[in-house]
Amino acid sequence: MDAGAQGAVVAGVNEKLRAARLDRGWLSQEQAAEGISAAGRLALDDPHFAVSERTYRRWESGTPGWPRPDTAAALRTAFGLNPEHLGFTPPPGHPASLNVSEDPMDRRSFLATGSLAALAVIDSADVTPRHIDPQLVPYFYQQLNGHYAADMMLGPRDLIGTVTEQYRLISGLARAAGGPVREELIRVGATYAELAGWLHQDAGQWDTSAYWHGIAQTDAQMIGDVDLVAYTLSNAAHLRSDLGDGRAAVELCQLGLGHDGLSDRIRVNLMQQQAHGHSLLGPGSRAEVDSLLDAASRVVEGVDPEIPWGTAARRNAYFFEVQRATCYGRMGLHREAQDIWSVINTGMPPAARRDTGVYLARQATAYAALGEPERAVDLARTSAQVAAETRSARHLKELDVLRKGMRRWTKDPVGRRFEEALRPITV
Template identity: 50%
Template sequence: MSRNDALRSARLRAGWRSADAAAAGLQAHGQRLLDDPHFTVSARTWRRWEGPRPGWPSEETALVLHDALGRWPEDLGFTVPPGWIRPGHHEEAGLRVTRLLDVTAAALAPGPLAPQQVDPALVDYFQSQLEGHYRADMLLGPHDLIGTLGPQYQLIDKLTRSATGETRRGLLRVGAAYAALVGWLYQDAGDLSAAAFWRGITQEAALRARDPHLIGYALVNSAQVRTDLGDGAGVVDLCEAALDDPGVVPKIRVMAMQQQAHGASLLRDRASVDRLIDGADRLLPQVTDDLPWGNACRRTPGYLEVQRATCYGRLGLGAEASALWTQVLDVVPGTARRDRGVYMARHATAAAASQEPEQAVEIAREAATIAVETGSARMRRELVTLERVMRPWQDAPVGRALAEALAPVTEGS
């Protein structure tokens, strides 16, 4: 067949007279079903689905297609991948949303709770779990880990309400670290409202613990959300507040300076980007504290060059950003798969911005595979940015190659 007649017939039965109407209808249906305003389907994608090589939709899109048209993708002319198992029902996406909402509700449990004796050793116990969670963050998608951390935070909060003295402050400190990680996972999952909520929980716990280092950490965490919101002035304000305390450990200063550089890049201020990252680089050898949180600056290879390359890409400095990404990716371990995928997506965008579309497509292929495996909304956003930068070539063979490479990510992402 020269076209996918099965999908076309289903479209017409649904009352969608054109690919544009079908894409708009399926997008609206998916946003309602998944309670996800970011679910999108383009008319271009729908037209390809009705072509001779429709490919295979993402899992969420398959669920939406079934709910909207009453048929699974293999009955709609799509190319069935090896190992596809038809779901028994289409409630999985809704259940996932419910589970994530339950995690956030755990932070708002009404009190007071029944009092209990709290052993001070529990502070060390929860603190010892953090490093494992940070490692898991590098290996898993955000959804699975959120479900693990939520109950642990709920238990810490319950114990905090009964504890007294230094034990209480210790639990507040470790609770702030857990809340910060949950906030980051929501940010990676693309839910900035929940991320901002958990950043607020982090800051509240840090203030209650009266820990200046943790307060600075919480401010930088909030600045991260502001960066994703595109609020350069907000990022700068929060980072300057974190840097106001001359007594905070060098790690906080490094974190605040590099995040402020992101704010400067949003404000189109390259000179400040370089000044801040160069200053953070001079401080990095002084990061010797034993605090269990905020250690990405010494755990991540090429940490500050990652920030510089990201800022350069945001400033439109494609060639300079691309050169930096090449250096960074040479030292990123394979175990840091999700970070590697984000970096590759940014590298591809930088290559496209420097008029190297073939290189951009080559890099994007692996990034798209990682995005599907990890479910990272952050990575999907980077690939959407790549699509936008590649628009001058969208009708050329290299543009069609990019669309094919990104299809598993962009369809219903």
């Protein structure tokens, strides 16, 4: 048995399978059993294939044996991972027990959880032309707006499974549709792929996020939508900024802005993401940051907020203040950042709970840098509670930055109060 399989079970729990289930968005073992059953029926073309909840519970609660070939195929389809990477114990002499992959299908082949079922396993019925009602397009856009709202309240992990499954549905409908309906379905599908990319990014799953951004870009290029292609570049730049690669973020946005005929809303997305890229290049980039955000704030006035994607800047009253304060914080301009955060965090709507938690952490970091730890502790307490509820890796990263900023008070009473404030995310 390889070291990975040996380390998969801790105190009678198959941690690898459990982690894969949660990444897939299945919060219960019953959902996992149903999802694996559906994946198996798809992969095996067997309408009767099923995994019971009892069987799945056994897999996750102890050391499972090696699955039958049909069950192994279902697991691969459901998770994009071979059984040995899900905590299953290969028998002696099996290639997996010798650290040799049973087949080339590993995590690098399927960076997005569930992406095999969404893209690679296509039944012949999926591509048979048939009538698809055009009213499905506005329906999916309406659902997309609901997902945007839920993301601000819940965080990423509760939505990943739903959004990726809806992309699978939309993609299947697009394969069967023709003419303008096909193009519109591909367009709305690309926006779902971008949302999936963001959700994985917010959950700290960088490789999977990059995969979904790539899927969105491929769909956009397939229909030749200049705005959509440039929008995918702005979101790829956002991912690079989160990874600390400011130069790549700037260059991706320059590439997007080089497209002819861009709408105002996409120019706004590119300019504000380019500002974030510059902010990672050091305090000397303040002029570029301010220039880009000022220009974007002027352009945004011409954007229609009713367009279902790419219009966050028009629908959020504090959008540019948030971008500027975030950039200033990165550049070490903490007094300037604090002045902006104090306005933002007193006016955020209750529905934007996840974002408010992130902003409070950033404001607390500014207070710590300015030598005001008591104020930082007060904000950290609320921020940590939100982080524990939404499980946003981006939020946890902000609190980690705050923790480093509070180190100089570790031995003081205020330092102990700070650690108590963070208790919701440390339990």
